[in-house]
Amino acid sequence: MIYTQSPLAIGLFCFFVLFVLGLSFYMSRRTQSAEGYYAAGGNIHWFTNGVAFAGDYLSAASFLGICGMIATAGYDGWMYSIGYLAGWIVALFLVAEPMKRLGKYTFTDALDSKFNSKSIQLMAAISTLLVSVFYLIPQMVGAGVLVQPLLGLPHWVGVCIVGIVVTIIVATAGMASTTYVQFFKGALLLIMSTVVVIAVLFRGLSTTPENNGQPYHDFKTLHADSALVLTEEGYTTVAGLDSELGKAGFVKLEKDGQETIWHLVKADTGYTLEEALFVTKMADGTKLFNGAPAEEGKFFPVGHIKELRMNGEEVTATGAVGPFAYLSALKDSTIVLWGKKYVKQGDKTLTIYYQKPTPGSRVLRPGLKFKVDNATGLQKFNFMSLMLALFCGTAALPHILIRYYTVPSQAAARKSTIVAIAAIGFFYILTLFLGMGAMTNGVINITDNNMSAPLLALSFGVVLFAIISSLAFATVLGTVSGLIVAASGAIAHDLMDNFMGMKMTDRGKVRAGKISAIVIGCIAIYLGIVFEGMNVSFLVGWAFAVAASANLPAILMLLFWSKTTARGVAASILVGLISSLGLILVSPDMWVRYGKLPAEAPVQFNSPALISIPLSFLALVIISMMTQKDVIKGHSAERA
Amino acid sequence: MGHGPAVKLGKDKAATYKTRLGVKMFIVYTLVYATFVILNTTNPKVMESIIFGQTAAVIWGFSLIVLALVMAVIYNRLCTNAEEQMNS
Numbered sequence: 146m147i148y149t150q151s152p153l154a155i156g157l158f159c160f161f162v163l164f165v166l167g168l169s170f171y172m173s174r175r176t177q178s179a180e181g182y183y184a185a186g187g188n189i190h191w192f193t194n195g196v197a198f199a200g201d202y203l204s205a206a207s208f209l210g211i212c213g214m215i216a217t218a219g220y221d222g223w224m225y226s227i228g229y230l231a232g233w234i235v236a237l238f239l240v241a242e243p244m245k246r247l248g249k250y251t252f253t254d255a256l257d258s259k260f261n262s263k264s265i266q267l268m269a270a271i272s273t274l275l276v277s278v279f280y281l282i283p284q285m286v287g288a289g290v291l292v293q294p295l296l297g298l299p300h301w302v303g304v305c306i307v308g309i310v311v312t313i314i315v316a317t318a319g320m321a322s323t324t325y326v327q328f329f330k331g332a333l334l335l336i337m338s339t340v341v342v343i344a345v346l347f348r349g350l351s352t353t354p355e356n357n358g359q360p361y362h363d364f365k366t367l368h369a370d371s372a373l374v375l376t377e378e379g380y381t382t383v384a385g386l387d388s389e390l391g392k393a394g395f396v397k398l399e400k401d402g403q404e405t406i407w408h409l410v411k412a413d414t415g416y417t418l419e420e421a422l423f424v425t426k427m428a429d430g431t432k433l434f435n436g437a438p439a440e441e442g443k444f445f446p447v448g449h450i451k452e453l454r455m456n457g458e459e460v461t462a463t464g465a466v467g468p469f470a471y472l473s474a475l476k477d478s479t480i481v482l483w484g485k486k487y488v489k490q491g492d493k494t495l496t497i498y499y500q501k502p503t504p505g506s507r508v509l510r511p512g513l514k515f516k517v518d519n520a521t522g523l524q525k526f527n528f529m530s531l532m533l534a535l536f537c538g539t540a541a542l543p544h545i546l547i548r549y550y551t552v553p554s555q556a557a558a559r560k561s562t563i564v565a566i567a568a569i570g571f572f573y574i575l576t577l578f579l580g581m582g583a584m585t586n587g588v589i590n591i592t593d594n595n596m597s598a599p600l601l602a603l604s605f606g607v608v609l610f611a612i613i614s615s616l617a618f619a620t621v622l623g624t625v626s627g628l629i630v631a632a633s634g635a636i637a638h639d640l641m642d643n644f645m646g647m648k649m650t651d652r653g654k655v656r657a658g659k660i661s662a663i664v665i666g667c668i669a670i671y672l673g674i675v676f677e678g679m680n681v682s683f684l685v686g687w688a689f690a691v692a693a694s695a696n697l698p699a700i701l702m703l704l705f706w707s708k709t710t711a712r713g714v715a716a717s718i719l720v721g722l723i724s725s726l727g728l729i730l731v732s733p734d735m736w737v738r739y740g741k742l743p744a745e746a747p748v749q750f751n752s753p754a755l756i757s758i759p760l761s762f763l764a765l766v767i768i769s770m771m772t773q774k775d776v777i778k779g780h781s782a783e784r785a
Numbered sequence: 786m787g788h789g790p791a792v793k794l795g796k797d798k799a800a801t802y803k804t805r806l807g808v809k810m811f812i813v814y815t816l817v818y819a820t821f822v823i824l825n826t827t828n829p830k831v832m833e834s835i836i837f838g839q840t841a842a843v844i845w846g847f848s849l850i851v852l853a854l855v856m857a858v859i860y861n862r863l864c865t866n867a868e869e870q871m872n873s
Contacts, residue, residue: 220840220842220843220846223846224825226846226850227821227846227849227850230849230850230853231814231818231849231853233853234810234811234814234815234818234853234856234857235811237807237857237860238807238808238810238811238814238860239807239808239811242800242803242804242807243804246797246800469838469839472839472843473838473839476835476838476839476840476843506833506835506840507833509839509840509842509843510829510832510833510840510841510842511825511829511832511842512829517825517826517829518829518830520826525826525827528822528825528826529822529823529826532822536815536818555797555800556864556865556868559860559861559864560861562857563854563857563858563860563861566853566854566857567854567857570850570851570853570854573850574847574850577843577846704804705808
């Protein structure tokens, strides 16, 4: 895909960056004390904090990853939205008020509030750091993905811009500036996403999607007999039924010097040939798109409806429709999704994207990405494990939990969570329309679906694209700020101040936090460059699994089981961390990254939560029962 | 050791009531969510059936999101009432 840089987009991007930097310098006056730096003085209004929660939570994974996944896999992408939102119920009903009551700057404070235990301080700080780093990498990679179409700069420059800007934000004003950056970003993201969805509904559905005045590529269909003799003239067969391509269900044809690949579909009397897209990876690593370098623009955006039905009749366009009529028409129509196959041709590797016409009712129910139809026990286990991780992960994410310390009371903590649920729930409803809009408006870059939402905006004109892309970049800035505050708190407050017992003045604690933020910022830049090309939602799912396994059992048992001991809490975090990380490292997805076949992986599931969360609970119960003598009378865990 | 909240909090006599209410409401939502996940896992074709002109999966998704907000508002209302009565 070729993107043209717009001066408006560049101008808006610069405005956002300068705005957040200006805000940080203004806020830096409020961060002379440790309370100011780590908890924004504890006096943020609950509504501001609630929207900032949404800003923190709606990261690159939500805005770019989920919309992209819905655009290519339909309802399965929306399952992430449903799971992520359900996690806020755990946060509201079980965690919000106790976290506010027990903690000070970090979630380690809350865990350690009754014990003053070195092992809890160490384990919780390590867990915070690991989860934050897992979460940081995809955000930084997302930044790199965004700057290419937005500013025309290479991936590493985008990562460096985010790293430097965020480190300045955090190092100048800590949680105060981070909160207001999140507030503005969260509010703008909701408003502008609503604008795009309204535009999608006004445009309605069509079998010939518009794309900012560009005609949608006419994907051709040819016909041939069983010997592959074409009824259409002018085509010469380059690779036929006996070739490697033919064995994989494709043929390569040539016409007017242009080579094309076609998907073979068995028909009553021979074959139907459907035009496909293909990427050729040469032996030296260079890539050709539909047989030509990317600059020649021969690789087309995709996403269209094959048969559009509205109120029982086949139509070519619906005109403006309401949200439910939009989904209903999609359900009754046939949508062209895109399958992917790899074919080896000598020292070249072809990645072929072929059309898969799919009933809308099938797209709007689970099963296209997650294997649930006729699934094996292990595949069902994998799906349930992922949904458990999403449900349990939210209330265990350190950068979310520290936001409870920025409000003045428990009631404010509760109310800000409700504002977050309203804002995030509304946004996740919008993601369904953003994703389905991209799926049917001919905007998807099939080689990288992360850009689906910004490219959908581009189909309405460059102004909307500029605003949405800049906001997406601000999304990354905001989430990375929150993560760096959480991680710097783990180092400066939990490790240096509490665990090592370094006696620091209030100003010294702030200085330690700022230096930690700079160090973590540098590490984040490095990791963002190293992990270029990784799917942005890939590590986020794992971050949820690790957080849910390491942190949530400890938090819940501390609150609801009076026999919980310090060693039990530390053991629970340790077992949760080791089991979740260990299972991830031997999972099929990681096996592919090691260059091995996924079927050879020691475990055959990718989501560890259904094993690691129970293990973490079990470790806490067993170790607590073994160490009951440690319980100091009168220090029993908080009861209901 | 720097523990305790960043701002001074008064004693909350409604804490016990709020915690019990939170647990009950958590159990209700968890059961609905678990039913959704189990249905998707064991009988995914049911999610393709049509209810009110939409697939059952879409209705379930919207319902889970709206239910979360409705339960959150009810929880807040009950907690606020309890705080006003018990802490006054």
